[in-house]
Amino acid sequence: MPPQLPPRKLVPRDRAPSFFAGLKTREYREHRNASQSIRSIAWNNHGNRIACGLTDRLVRVWNPEKPEIRYSTELKGHTGTVERVQWDPTHSDRLASASTDGTVRFWDYRSAKCINQISTGGENISLAYSPDGNFVAAGTKDDVVSFIDTRTNTVIKTHKENVQTNQIVWSHAGDVLFLTTGSGLVKIRDWPSLDTIHTIDAHTSACFCLELEPRGNLLAVGGSDAIVSLWDTKEWTCPRTLSKMESPVRCLSMSFDGSYICAGSDEAVDIEIAHVDTGDYVHTIPTGHPVLAVAWHPSRYHLAYSGDPAGLRIVGAAGSAM
Numbered sequence: 001m002p003p004q005l006p007p008r009k010l011v012p013r014d015r016a017p018s019f020f021a022g023l024k025t026r027e028y029r030e031h032r033n034a035s036q037s038i039r040s041i042a043w044n045n046h047g048n049r050i051a052c053g054l055t056d057r058l059v060r061v062w063n064p065e066k067p068e069i070r071y072s073t074e075l076k077g078h079t080g081t082v083e084r085v086q087w088d089p090t091h092s093d094r095l096a097s098a099s100t101d102g103t104v105r106f107w108d109y110r111s112a113k114c115i116n117q118i119s120t121g122g123e124n125i126s127l128a129y130s131p132d133g134n135f136v137a138a139g140t141k142d143d144v145v146s147f148i149d150t151r152t153n154t155v156i157k158t159h160k161e162n163v164q165t166n167q168i169v170w171s172h173a174g175d176v177l178f179l180t181t182g183s184g185l186v187k188i189r190d191w192p193s194l195d196t197i198h199t200i201d202a203h204t205s206a207c208f209c210l211e212l213e214p215r216g217n218l219l220a221v222g223g224s225d226a227i228v229s230l231w232d233t234k235e236w237t238c239p240r241t242l243s244k245m246e247s248p249v250r251c252l253s254m255s256f257d258g259s260y261i262c263a264g265s266d267e268a269v270d271i272e273i274a275h276v277d278t279g280d281y282v283h284t285i286p287t288g289h290p291v292l293a294v295a296w297h298p299s300r301y302h303l304a305y306s307g308d309p310a311g312l313r314i315v316g317a318a319g320s321a322m
Contacts, residue, residue, distance in 0.1 A: 010257055011301060013275045013282070020273055020283035023301070024318035028067045030060075030311035038306035041293045044087040044095070049109065050295075050304055051095055052312055053082030059097045061109055064302075064317050075107050077114045084127035086136075088150075096136055098124035104138045104148060116153045120146040126167050130191075131174045139165055145179075147192075159194055161187075166208050172216045180207035186221055186231075200236060202229055209251050213258040218276065220261055222249030228263050230276065240279045244272050253294045255301060264291030264305065271305060285315060 011019045030037065040053035052060045059075035059082055066072075080101030088094040093109045100123040106116040122140030129136055135156075136148040143165045147157040164182030171178070176197065179187045184207055186200040203223035210221045212233075219231040228242040228249055242261070247268035254261045254276065262273045262285075271285040271294065285303070293306040302316035 010259070013259075013278060013280065016260070016273075016275060016282035019301070020285075020315075023316040025313050025315045026064070026067050026317040027308070027310055028062050028072070028312040028314070029069060031069065032056075033309045036292070036307075038293060038312060039081060040084045041295045041304050041306055041312065042085045042087055042095070043295055043298050043304070044092045045089055045298060046092045047298045047300060047302075049087075049092070050312070050314070051085040051087065051097075052306065053085040053097055053099075055081045057082065057099070057101075059085055059095070059107065061095075062312065064314060067317075073109060073112050075105075075109075075112060075114070077105055077117070078103065080123070083125050086127050086129050088133045089129050089131055090133035096127060096129065098127035098138050100124065104136065104146075106150070106153075118146070118148050118153065118155060120144070120155070126165070128168045128170055130170050131172055137168045137170070137177065139168055157192070157194075164206070166206070167210055169210055169212055172212065178210055178212070178219065180210050180221065182206040184223065186210065186219070198236060200231060202231070202238075203227060206248075208249060209263075211252055211254055213254045213276070214256060215258050218258070220252055220254060222252045222263050224248040226265075228252060228261065228274075230261075242272075242274050242279060242281075244274075244281055251291070251293050253296045253303070255296045256299050260296075260301075262294055262296075262303065264294045264307070266290045266292055266307075271303070273303075 037055045038052045057078045061073040078099040080099045082099050084098040104118045105114045122142045126139035139145045143161040145159045146155050149156045166180045169178045177189045184203040186202045188198040202221045206224040221229045226245045247265040249263045252263040273283045274281050289307050291307045295304045304314045
C-alpha cells in the first residue's frame with residue numbers, strides 16, 4: 001500500500017509566489033552526466049514512484065523519498081533510446097516504455113521484469129495509455145500510430161497520419177484522442193473509429209506537446225513558436241496564451257488541481273510557472289540548463305524535471321507536505 005499522505009491544501013493565486021519560492025529541491029543523481037540522457041519522466045497514479053526513460057536504453061524508477069541511486073530500480077531490455085514512459089493508470093506498479101528500437105515494453109516494477117513486448121515496426125517517439133488501461137497508443141517517427149490491447153497483448157489497429165505527429169493524449173473519458181502535428185494543427189479523433197471530430201488551428205508552426213487539464217475543461221498545447229495556448233474544450237476557443245518563453249515548447253505539465261502550468265524547452269533555461277485562470281506568471285525555477293521534461297505530482301505541488309547534468313530533480317520533494 002502507498003504511504004498515506006495528509007489531506008492536500010490548495011494554493012490560491014495570491015499565495016503562489018511565496019509558496020513556490022519556499023519549496024526545496026531534491027536531486028536524484030545518475031551515474032553519468034544526465035543533461036541530455038533523461039528523455040521522459042512520469043509519476044505513477046499514487047505519486048510514490050517516478051520513472052525516467054533514458055538514452056542509454058534504460059528505464060529507471062525512483063522512490064521520491066530515497067534519492068540515492070542504490071534505491072532506484074533499473075528496467076533493462078531495450079536496445080535503443082527510451083523516448084517515452086507511462087504508468088498504467090489503473091495499477092501503480094505497472095508501466096510501459098516506448099523506444100527507438102521499435103518496441104513497446106510492459107514492465108512490472110515489483111519484479112523489475114519485462115512482462116510483454118510489442119513491435120511497432122518503427123522508431124517510437126510517443127506513448128499514451130487509455131484511462132481504463134486497456135489500450136496503449138504508440139506513435140513512430142514515420143507517423144504511424146499502433147494501438148495495443150493490453151488485455152490480449154496484441155496490436156489491434158494501426159493508423160498512418162498524413163502529417164508529422166508528435167504527441168498523443170487520450171481524453172479523460174477515453175473516447176477521444178488528441179494529436180499534435182508539425183503543421184500547427186491539433187487533430188481530435190474519435191476512438192475507436194479514428195474519425196476526425198474536430199481540428200484546432202492551434203499554432204503558427206509545429207505543435208510539439210499537449211496535456212488535458214485534470215477537470216477536462218482546458219487543453220494546453222505547446223509549439224515551436226514558443227507559445228503555450230489554452231483551449232476551452234467545449235467551444236474550442238482559446239481564452240489565453242502564455243508567451244513568456246523564448247524558445248520552442250517541447251514539454252508541459254499542469255498541476256493536479258489544474259491551477260498551475262509550466263513548460264520546458266531544449267533550447268532555453270529555467271522553468272516558468274503560470275496561473276492557469278489568469279495567465280499570470282507566479283514563479284521562476286532557475287535551472288541553468290535546458291529542460292527536456294516536466295511532470296507535476298498527481299496530488300501534490302511537487303514538480304519533477306530533467307535536463308540537469310546530475311540527473312532528475314524534484315521541486316517540493318524535500319520537506320513539503322503540499
